Each structure stands twice: as C-alpha cells, then as structure tokens.
Amino acid sequence: MGKYQKNIEAARRITVMQYLETYHPGELVRKTDREYCTRTHDSLIITPANGFFHWFSRHVGGNNAIDYLTKVEGIQRNFRCGAGRLCTGGCGFYRTVGLYCARWQHTDQNPTGSHRPQCDCRISFPRQRNCHLCRAPHPCGDQIRIWGGLNQLSLGDADDLPAVFSADEGEEISLLDFCASIYDDVQMYIIENFPESTAAEIYLASADELANGVETYASARGYYTYIYNPGRAGWQTVALIGPEISEEEPEPEPVVQEYYASWEAPAQTASGSFDFSYGIRTDKIQLKTQEKVDGATIEIEPITKSGSIDGGSWSVSPASKQTVTTSGHTADDNYQKNGGDAAASWSLHYAVTKTSGTRNGRVGPYTSQEAADEAANSARDAALAELQAEAQNAVNAAVSSAKTQLGSLQFRYEEISVPYGFEKYWGSNGSYQTLTVPANSDNEYLMRNAEWSLQVNIRKTDSETGNPIAADACYEIYQWDSVSNKFLAADGYNTYSVQRQGDGSYAVINALSDFVFSAIKAIGAILLGFGIVQIGLALKSHDAGQRAQGFMTFFGGVVIYFAKDILDMIL
Numbered sequence: 001m002g003k004y005q006k007n008i009e010a011a012r013r014i015t016v017m018q019y020l021e022t023y024h025p026g027e028l029v030r031k032t033d034r035e036y037c038t039r040t041h042d043s044l045i046i047t048p049a050n051g052f053f054h055w056f057s058r059h060v061g062g063n064n065a066i067d068y069l070t071k072v073e074g075i076q077r078n079f080r081c082g083a084g085r086l087c088t089g090g091c092g093f094y095r096t097v098g099l100y101c102a103r104w105q106h107t108d109q110n111p112t113g114s115h116r117p118q119c120d121c122r123i124s125f126p127r128q129r130n131c132h133l134c135r136a137p138h139p140c141g142d143q144i145r146i147w148g149g150l151n152q153l154s155l156g157d158a159d160d161l162p163a164v165f166s167a168d169e170g171e172e173i174s175l176l177d178f179c180a181s182i183y184d185d186v187q188m189y190i191i192e193n194f195p196e197s198t199a200a201e202i203y204l205a206s207a208d209e210l211a212n213g214v215e216t217y218a219s220a221r222g223y224y225t226y227i228y229n230p231g232r233a234g235w236q237t238v239a240l241i242g243p244e245i246s247e248e249e250p251e252p253e254p255v256v257q258e259y260y261a262s263w264e265a266p267a268q269t270a271s272g273s274f275d276f277s278y279g280i281r282t283d284k285i286q287l288k289t290q291e292k293v294d295g296a297t298i299e300i301e302p303i304t305k306s307g308s309i310d311g312g313s314w315s316v317s318p319a320s321k322q323t324v325t326t327s328g329h330t331a332d333d334n335y336q337k338n339g340g341d342a343a344a345s346w347s348l349h350y351a352v353t354k355t356s357g358t359r360n361g362r363v364g365p366y367t368s369q370e371a372a373d374e375a376a377n378s379a380r381d382a383a384l385a386e387l388q389a390e391a392q393n394a395v396n397a398a399v400s401s402a403k404t405q406l407g408s409l410q411f412r413y414e415e416i417s418v419p420y421g422f423e424k425y426w427g428s429n430g431s432y433q434t435l436t437v438p439a440n441s442d443n444e445y446l447m448r449n450a451e452w453s454l455q456v457n458i459r460k461t462d463s464e465t466g467n468p469i470a471a472d473a474c475y476e477i478y479q480w481d482s483v484s485n486k487f488l489a490a491d492g493y494n495t496y497s498v499q500r501q502g503d504g505s506y507a508v509i510n511a512l513s514d515f516v517f518s519a520i521k522a523i524g525a526i527l528l529g530f531g532i533v534q535i536g537l538a539l540k541s542h543d544a545g546q547r548a549q550g551f552m553t554f555f556g557g558v559v560i561y562f563a564k565d566i567l568d569m570i571l
Contacts, residue, residue: 012064015051017257019065033261034369044072048257049369179207260364261376265383267358270391272399273351278302278316278409279442280435284326284340286451287425292340293449296326297417300344303410303434310398312352314406321412331484345442348409350402354394356387411435413445422449458498458506468504477508524561531557 020028020038027038028046036046043057053068054061060071069075173181179191183203191200280300284293301321307314324342329335363379366372415431418424424431429446437443460469475498478487498506531554538547559566 014065258365261372263376263380264360268387272395276439291336295419314350456508528557
C-alpha cells in the first residue's frame with residue numbers, strides 16, 4: 001500500500017458533499033438550512049459545516065468520500081479493484097483522486113465470476129487482461145493505446161493492428177509472457193522471429209518500461225501517468241491524461257463550501273387616529289323687534305352619530321341629544337340686547353388599523369453560515385421596514401379620507417319649549433332647522449321667535465254729544481318688567497307713547513319706529529291715490545306719458561304704504 005499512500009490520503013480529503021455535488025447532484029436533498037439528506041436514504045444526514053455524515057437507520061457514519069463509498073455504497077476496501085471506485089478510470093472523480101482502478105465491481109462471494117463494467121471509458125482493446133485477484137478476464141481497465149508497431153514500420157505483410165499496453169499490475173511474469181499478453185500475433189511474430197529488429201527492440205523495451213517503469217501522480221490539478229518515452233526519433237511519448245505535474249505535489253485547493261440562509265418577515269401593523277370637535281351657540285331673538293329671547297328650550301343632536309370610513313370607525317360623544325335653555329338678560333337698559341344664549345358641543349374620535357402582507361426569501365451563496373445568517377437578518381430587517389411603511393401609508397390614506405368626509409356634520413336644531421309671550425316661527429331661521437357645522441368650530445346660530453303683539457286704540461268722546469274731545473288729554477303707559485317683576489313706566493329702550501290720530505282717537509305707539517312707519521304709511525297712501533288719479537286722466541286724454549307717470553306713482557305708493565310689512569317679511 002505504500003506506493004498508493006499519497007493517493008489514498010488525497011482521496012480522504014474529498015468530502016461527501018464535494019463527491020455528491022460533483023458526480024451525483026441529484027441525490028442531494030436539503031432538509032434544513034444546515035443539513036442535507038440523500039434522495040435514496042432520507043435517514044442519511046449530511047452536515048456540510050463539519051463534513052460529517054450519519055446514516056441513522058444503519059448506525060454508520062464518516063467524514064470523507066471513502067467512508068461514504070465503503071459504508072453506504074458497499075464498495076470493498078481494496079484499492080486495486082472494488083474499492084478502487086475512488087481511483088482512476090475513464091471518468092471524473094475517480095481519476096481526480098489518482099488511485100489505480102479497474103472500474104468494475106469484484107465480489108468476494110463470487111471471486112471468479114463475471115465482472116460488471118461501470119465506467120464510460122472510450123478505450124477499446126483487442127485482447128483482455130486478467131484480474132490480479134482471480135485472474136478472470138477484465139473487460140476494460142486503465143489501459144492506454146500506443147499506436148506504433150508494424151503500421152509505423154510500414155511492413156506490408158502486417159495487418160493494421162495497434163500495439164496495446166496496459167497500466168494494470170499483476171503477478172510477476174517473464175517479459176516474453178507479458179509481451180504475449182499485450183501484443184497481437186503479428187507483433188509477437190516479429191518479437192520471436194526478428195529479435196534484433198528495430199521493431200522487436202522497441203516492443204520489448206516498451207513492454208519492460210510498461211511493466212516496471214510506470215510512474216503515476218495525482219493532485220488537485222489533475223492526473224498524469226508517464227508510460228514510455230522511447231529513445232528513437234519518430235516514436236510517440238504517451239501520457240494518460242492531464243499536464244505533467246511537478247515533483248512537489250501542490251496542496252489541493254480548498255473547495256469553497258456554499259452556505260445559504262432563509263428569512264421570513266411577518267405581517268406588520270400600523271394604527272392612526274384623530275379627534276374633531278363641533279360647537280353650537282344659540283342666538284335667540286324676536287322676529288320684529290330683534291330683542292333677545294330668554295327661556296326658550298332647544299334640542300340639539302347630530303343626525304349621524306357613528307360610522308366607518310376606509311376600514312376605520314368613528315363616533316361622536318355624547319351620542320344622545322343635548323337640551324339647552326337660552327338665558328343671559330341683564331337688569332339694565334341693555335336688557336333687550338343681552339341674553340338668548342345657550343351652548344352645546346360634541347367630540348368625534350376616528351381610529352383605524354392596517355396590516356401589511358408577509359415576505360420571505362433566501363440569500364446566498366456565502367462562504368460561511370454566519371455570513372449567510374447575517375445577510376438573512378439584514379434582508380429580513382429591510383423587509384420589515386418596508387412592510388411597516390406599507391401599513392403606515394395605508395393608515396395615512398385612511399385618516400386623510402376620513403378627515404375629508406368628517407369635515408362637517410349635520411345637527412338637528414329644534415325649539416321644543418317657547419317662552420311666554422312668543423310663538424314658534426316657521427320661516428327662515430325659525431324654530432326647526434338642520435345645521436351644517438364645520439369641524440373644530442364654535443359658531444353662533446340664529447333662531448327667531450314670533451312675539452305676541454297688541455294694538456291699543458283710545459277714543460275719547462264727550463259724554464253728552466258723543467263727539468271727540470279736543471286734543472287736551474294726556475296719557476301715561478306702564479308695562480310689566482320681567483326683570484324687576486313689576487309695572488314700570490314705559491321708557492328706556494321700549495318707550496310707548498299715546499298719539500292722537502286723524503279721526504280724533506288715540507293710538508298707543510311702540511317706540512319711535514312705529515311712529516315713523518305710520519307717517520311713511522300715510523305718505524304711501526297719498527302717493528297711491530295720486531297715482532290712481534293720474535292713470536284715470538291719462539286714459540281719458542290718451543296721453544301715454546301721463547299714463548306711464550301715473551303707473552309709476554301708483555306702484556311707488558304701494559311700496560311706501562307697505563314698507564313696514566315688507567321689512568318685517570325680509571327680517
């Protein structure tokens with residue numbers, strides 16, 4: 001075994017992963033990030049990090065390709081025959097290791113039986129050699145064709161047959177017997193009958209060199225076998241394969257193990273919310289006088305109190321209606337200007353939660369598992385950041401949409417209790433309204449009441465004649481004051497006066513405005529009458545200009561006469 005020791009040691013440096021990845025990649029099946037099994041044996045676990053394998057169902061293991069072939073594939077540990085599967089031959093891995101190999105399987109149970117070729121060598125041989133164990137014929141071997149002999153000697157009586165040499169080693173035999181085992185009949189004829197010829201000398205020298213002078217080398221760079229270097233010009237130097245290797249065998253280049261790592265980023269969640277407020281302040285006034293009105297009870301409530309927008313939900317608080325009563329009058333001459341006030345407010349809360357999808361991936365190859373794991377962690381962190389941003393963007397979009405839709409709410413604004421002296425008003429800004437209230441506002445909203453009214457006329461007559469008395473009567477008006485709870489002389493902001501009318505009667509006038517409007521109404525009546533006269537004259541005289549002036553005067557008189565009523569309708 002000494003002459004093959006280097007080659008055996010080189011073979012032991014081949015890992016199981018290197019062997020399977022190169023020559024049986026279809027057998028490798030990844031179980032985890034750190035373990036493999038084979039497709040044939042799922043209980044055979046291979047750990048690339050340390051190079052070990054363990055076949056759990058058979059309780060065997062090892063850390064190199066020789067261990068795998070002998071313990072798993074059952075190759076016999078004979079480095080010249082059966083176990084030589086790790087050695088040289090016509091194909092890949094065995095040649096790389098550099099041990100002699102016959103490339104067929106030999107069994108101890110049938111040592112003389114047939115041999116099964118197992119290689120893809122493209123070398124053909126005219127005759128067979130014998131197995132060194134059982135001497136049975138080999139179908140092939142590490143045999144090398146050397147072209148020469150009679151062909152090159154141009155002997156006309158020789159067939160076109162090549163000279164064949166075998167690198168196989170067997171029992172010690174004589175040189176002539178060895179020649180008989182490798183040369184054909186024509187070549188042996190030359191050797192036996194023309195021993196002094198150049199051809200016979202070359203055949204004998206070649207056979208001797210082949211039997212005793214073959215040198216074999218193996219390295220990570222390839223395989224080289226020196227066969228024969230003839231001393232005569234014109235003959236070939238034959239090498240099996242590869243470039244010539246120096247005397248100093250280089251250290252085999254390390255095989256870079258590739259490492260991978262998988263990562264998975266779970267779904268990410270983001271949340272968002274906002275709050276709005278809605279404020280309503282009442283402004284309760286009389287319809288005609290514009291005085292403030294206290295004591296009115298008003299219900300206010302949002303028409304819609306909750307809902308959902310883009311996956312989020314919102315609600316207002318309080319959800320129920322609020323009831324307010326107007327107040328604020330002051331005990332002074334600004335009584336009519338103060339009061340009629342009440343307020344209510346609501347808050348709105350919107351909240352939304354969004355969840356992103358998941359991501360996963362695989363990184364590699366790397367030269368170490370630590371580097372692969374670090375890259376996987378980095379990829380996972382980046383994916384987590386992207387998923388978090390994705391969820392947050394969805395939340396931001398939902399919040400923006402909700403703010404737009406909730407920018408205002410509608411409220412019911414209804415008077416349910418009318419203070420004494422007033423009635424509900426159903427016109428503009430009346431006792432029932434629907435308000436549109438902007439978010440984050442506190443605005444004042446007008447509500448009118450129709451006040452009670454009373455016209456007092458006094459007719460002062462002579463008890464004997466029944467005629468109106470001359471304008472020498474004097475009257476003073478008193479009214480109930482709700483602040484002091486007593487009758488007071490009508491003065492201040494709400495002054496009443498008694499004025500003599502054209503017919504001799506007296507009318508109670510509420511403030512100066514009533515007097516002014518009465519005077520205006522009288523003027524309107526005059527213009528109205530003058531307009532009618534003008535129209536009549538124009539029709540009689542057929543004067544178009546006078547007719548137009550008459551109509552203008554008439555309509556002007558109508559407007560002036562009803563000026564107060566028109567203003568009351570507008571207000």
